[in-house]
Amino acid sequence: MRARRVQPIHIPKEVNLPRSQRSVGSRRLFASIALLPLLALAACNSSPSNTPTTSSAIKIGILSDCQGDFGSFYNDDLGGALAVLAAHYGGKATGAKPSDGMTGAKIGGKDIQIVGFGCSDSTANKAIEETRRLVEQLGADILIGPLSGDEGIAVANYAKTQPNKTFLNGISGAQDATLKVQAPNFFRFNPDGAQWSSGLGDYAYNKLGWRTAAVIGDDYAFPYTSLAGFIAEFCSIGGSIPNSNRIWPPLGTTDYSSFVTQIPKNIDGLFVGVGGAGLITFLKQYIQLRGALNTKHIMGNTFWPDPQLLKAIGTPMVGAVAASGIAGDASFPQTQAYKQELAIYPATQADAASVFTLGYWSAMTALGQALTSVNGDLSNGQKALQTALASTVVQGPYGKISLDSNRQAVFDNWIVQITPPPSGSNVPGIKTILRVPKVDQTFGGFFSPTTPAPSRTDPTCTKKTPPPWVGNETPVDFSAGNVQY
Amino acid sequence: MSVAAPPSTPLIDSIRSRRIRITQLVAVGALVLFLAGAPSVVDSFTLAQILTKALWLGIAAASLIFLSSYGGMISLGQTGIYAVAGFTMANLVHAAGGKHLGWDPLAATAVGIVVATAFGLLCGAIAARSYGIYFLMITLAISVIVFYFFAQVTVLSGYGGIRSVTMPAVIGNPITDPIPLYYTALLASVLVYVGIRYLARTPFGLALQGIRDDPARMQALGYNVPLHRALAFGVGAFIASIAGILSVWYTTQISPGGINVAQTINILVIAVIGGLYRLEGAWIGAIVFSTIDNYSRVWMPNVGDWLGPDRFETVIGVIFLVIVLASPGGLVGIWEGLWGRRRRRRSPEESSGIPTKGAVDDAVDHPAAV
Numbered sequence: 001m002r003a004r005r006v007q008p009i010h011i012p013k014e015v016n017l018p019r020s021q022r023s024v025g026s027r028r029l030f031a032s033i034a035l036l037p038l039l040a041l042a043a044c045n046s047s048p049s050n051t052p053t054t055s056s057a058i059k060i061g062i063l064s065d066c067q068g069d070f071g072s073f074y075n076d077d078l079g080g081a082l083a084v085l086a087a088h089y090g091g092k093a094t095g096a097k098p099s100d101g102m103t104g105a106k107i108g109g110k111d112i113q114i115v116g117f118g119c120s121d122s123t124a125n126k127a128i129e130e131t132r133r134l135v136e137q138l139g140a141d142i143l144i145g146p147l148s149g150d151e152g153i154a155v156a157n158y159a160k161t162q163p164n165k166t167f168l169n170g171i172s173g174a175q176d177a178t179l180k181v182q183a184p185n186f187f188r189f190n191p192d193g194a195q196w197s198s199g200l201g202d203y204a205y206n207k208l209g210w211r212t213a214a215v216i217g218d219d220y221a222f223p224y225t226s227l228a229g230f231i232a233e234f235c236s237i238g239g240s241i242p243n244s245n246r247i248w249p250p251l252g253t254t255d256y257s258s259f260v261t262q263i264p265k266n267i268d269g270l271f272v273g274v275g276g277a278g279l280i281t282f283l284k285q286y287i288q289l290r291g292a293l294n295t296k297h298i299m300g301n302t303f304w305p306d307p308q309l310l311k312a313i314g315t316p317m318v319g320a321v322a323a324s325g326i327a328g329d330a331s332f333p334q335t336q337a338y339k340q341e342l343a344i345y346p347a348t349q350a351d352a353a354s355v356f357t358l359g360y361w362s363a364m365t366a367l368g369q370a371l372t373s374v375n376g377d378l379s380n381g382q383k384a385l386q387t388a389l390a391s392t393v394v395q396g397p398y399g400k401i402s403l404d405s406n407r408q409a410v411f412d413n414w415i416v417q418i419t420p421p422p423s424g425s426n427v428p429g430i431k432t433i434l435r436v437p438k439v440d441q442t443f444g445g446f447f448s449p450t451t452p453a454p455s456r457t458d459p460t461c462t463k464k465t466p467p468p469w470v471g472n473e474t475p476v477d478f479s480a481g482n483v484q485y
Numbered sequence: 486m487s488v489a490a491p492p493s494t495p496l497i498d499s500i501r502s503r504r505i506r507i508t509q510l511v512a513v514g515a516l517v518l519f520l521a522g523a524p525s526v527v528d529s530f531t532l533a534q535i536l537t538k539a540l541w542l543g544i545a546a547a548s549l550i551f552l553s554s555y556g557g558m559i560s561l562g563q564t565g566i567y568a569v570a571g572f573t574m575a576n577l578v579h580a581a582g583g584k585h586l587g588w589d590p591l592a593a594t595a596v597g598i599v600v601a602t603a604f605g606l607l608c609g610a611i612a613a614r615s616y617g618i619y620f621l622m623i624t625l626a627i628s629v630i631v632f633y634f635f636a637q638v639t640v641l642s643g644y645g646g647i648r649s650v651t652m653p654a655v656i657g658n659p660i661t662d663p664i665p666l667y668y669t670a671l672l673a674s675v676l677v678y679v680g681i682r683y684l685a686r687t688p689f690g691l692a693l694q695g696i697r698d699d700p701a702r703m704q705a706l707g708y709n710v711p712l713h714r715a716l717a718f719g720v721g722a723f724i725a726s727i728a729g730i731l732s733v734w735y736t737t738q739i740s741p742g743g744i745n746v747a748q749t750i751n752i753l754v755i756a757v758i759g760g761l762y763r764l765e766g767a768w769i770g771a772i773v774f775s776t777i778d779n780y781s782r783v784w785m786p787n788v789g790d791w792l793g794p795d796r797f798e799t800v801i802g803v804i805f806l807v808i809v810l811a812s813p814g815g816l817v818g819i820w821e822g823l824w825g826r827r828r829r830r831r832s833p834e835e836s837s838g839i840p841t842k843g844a845v846d847d848a849v850d851h852p853a854a855v
Contacts, residue, residue, distance in 0.1 A: 066795035074795065099795075100787060119782055119795045123742030124646065129534060133779060136530035150645050150740065153581075157649065161661045174645075176581070219637065220644035250637050251644060453581075456639055 063145025201233025605722020646740020
């Protein structure tokens with residue numbers, strides 16, 4: 001006889017007993033089941049959704065990520081939006097942190113009520129649940145958010161089911177959210193991932209003389225889109241990036257050596273779209289396997305001008321160029337004003353250069369301007385507000401932001417170069433060298449609602465009419481102090 | 486089975502049983518009335534985000550409770566299995582992402598359930614010879630493998646998942662009109678509940694409970710224990726796959742972010758909160774879970790950096806701990822305990838005559854001792 005392998009668990013299981021011998025517990029259980037939904041019902045009926053909305057206050061919900069990959073930026077996101085209310089519309093912070101709330105703001109004579117903060121976790125599921133909580137349960141008229149790409153597509157799709165509410169994107173950057181979904185009440189005052197890479201294809205082809213390039217990026221939507229911006233521009237001018245030169249390490253890779261060895265050697269340059277903590281590891285391993293970085297043959301996307309990265313890799317990066325929506329050394333009056341506005345939340349102000357803060361700030365700024373112009377009128381399915389938003393121009397800290405016919409931001413992108421460390425430091429600096437004017441989402445027609453979404457193999461590399469900014473980038477030097485806004 | 490009947494007179498017996506039957510009828514009637522009429526009493530937000538969500542989460546938890554209470558198998562693989570059903574369905578129909586093959590949604594649903602059940606049988610065959618912590622680890626591995634498979638095989642999903650999944654005509658658009666999906670989920674829950682209760686009384690179910698209590702003895706009696714456990718795992722997979730399909734219908738999309746290890750733990754938490762050994766616990770746990778998930782973001786006060794609306798995991802974790810420590814039988818266990826105490830206080834002759842609940846269980850656990 002084999003030894004018993006497992007100790008049996010003591011489990012109530014009267015189902016084994018003949019019916020007459022079963023205890024009554026199971027029957028009474030029915031009573032408990034019946035009571036629970038009734039209790040839930042009582043809870044629901046006391047929820048704010050059932051209270052009549054007699055006040056004329058404008059109700060705003062703000063959706064961001066408090067959990068997941070981007071959860072640590074939660075207060076930077078909320079702070080960017082709320083600081084606008086405090087700076088221009090009389091809002092008073094309820095506590096030291098943005099998530100403590102804000103009261104007292106008025107726009108166009110109407111009270112602004114922040115009904116709640118959505119707390120998602122960078123998944124589309126949670127973003128939709130939180131959006132519905134803010135819109136359907138807490139009765140938000142206007143939603144600002146969400147933060148990340150997949151969430152943005154989900155919320156834009158949801159916006160179509162709520163045509164009488166208005167949605168302003170937070171900082172999510174997936175191309176599809178505006179280009180394909182095209183919800184008439186979804187407005188995005190920040191660029192998508194591809195727009196952030198604009199200008200680099202031209203720079204690589206015409207300034208650095210690249211003809212054949214390779215790209216490497218994490219295997220998910222944002223790097224697909226970010227690299228698509230480079231591929232579209234570089235290929236439209238005449239460059240070549242065959243599918244075999246596109247390398248996609250899985251998100252969360254910790255050892256990039258096998259991916260570095262996959263990068264072909266007979267190429268003119270490499271465009272790097274690896275993000276976050278992985279980028280430091282990637283560059284270190286790249287240097288170990290391929291020797292010192294030749295900054296004429298490697299460039300990066302919006303993740304490169306990052307202080308932590310510059311500190312970790314240091315001087316080997318000097319001379320490399322990257323593209324970014326943020327010109328770190330910009331000295332416009334608007335740049336100063338933006339930093340001043342954030343002063344109400346010192347922790348957020350310290351992160352003023354964060355794209356997250358900027359995205360939420362832009363959305364609330366646009367909303368404030370549009371609401372002012374319509375005197376807070378939300379009647380008739382908010383049509384007046386939505387029309388006003390479509391033509392709103394935000395005076396952003398790094399340039400004007402307007403919307404195209406798809407309600408997607410058109411903005412000026414910046415090419416930045418990494419400079420030698422100032423004396424007494426070993427952390428390289430950033431210098432903005434080129435302005436890429438009026439970058440639109442379609443890249444002059446390369447992307448359209450019918451082109452496949454950016455993926456491992458899309459867009460295909462084809463020569464076309466280049467985007468309108470190619471050849472029209474203007475050199476800038478902020479240290480000279482004469483850059484036109 | 487020599488468990489003694491209570492030594493009470495036939496009159497007391499009949500009065501007591503009639504009272505119980507009336508209580509039972511009223512309770513079930515109230516429950517049926519509430520569930521059937523819910524769409525006209527609660528707003529559409531509550532209907533979708535609390536009730537419908539609780540129904541499909543309840544089915545997922547029921548598949549775990551079925552395995553644990555009747556088979557003694559605590560599986561962490563249910564999330565992986567329901568993901569297979571959901572992703573299969575989503576890949577077969579028109580959608581943004583995935584294969585978007587354009588099948589009829591109902592046919593895709595059927596294939597999704599069949600594929601997930603087959604996958605469950607395969608997993609069952611692998612895990613059936615393991616017990617306890619080893620079984621737990623193998624089933625956890627199943628969920629993790631499924632997560633990474635769909636996250637990294639971009640032709641089938643990728644991290645972005647599959648969006649705008651085509652719904653069957655009977656469901657329509659669950660976001661604008663949640664009522665059809667609610668009734669579908671309700672019907673599925675009732676069928677799952679009745680089905681499991683029925684299955685537990687069949688020779689298959691009774692043998693499964695025998696295997697749970699003493700696999701060696703069942704083997705000696707001539708039962709093929711691993712096969713029996715593998716088949717039971719397949720039944721659990723079938724139930725989980727229904728939850729997987731409903732989850733896709735509920736959100737109209739599926740992505741690896743919704744089937745990660747956190748979700749695996751959520752299903753276990755739901756089952757434990759409700760009561761790991763009572764089938765009803767699945768839905769009770771699910772409604773508590775979805776209520777807290779939703780309302781903790783409204784109710785929760787800010788206490789420094791320690792507590793706040795973003796601390797749902799902390800809240801549910803504390804509840805989980807309290808339940809595990811105070812009542813291993815979950816909320817159902819607490820309820821049963823309260824009723825049992827009151828019953829004993831009201832009729833002292835019972836406590837002397839009738840074996841206590843625990844004694845009955847012991848008697849069933851160790852029939853030889855009785």
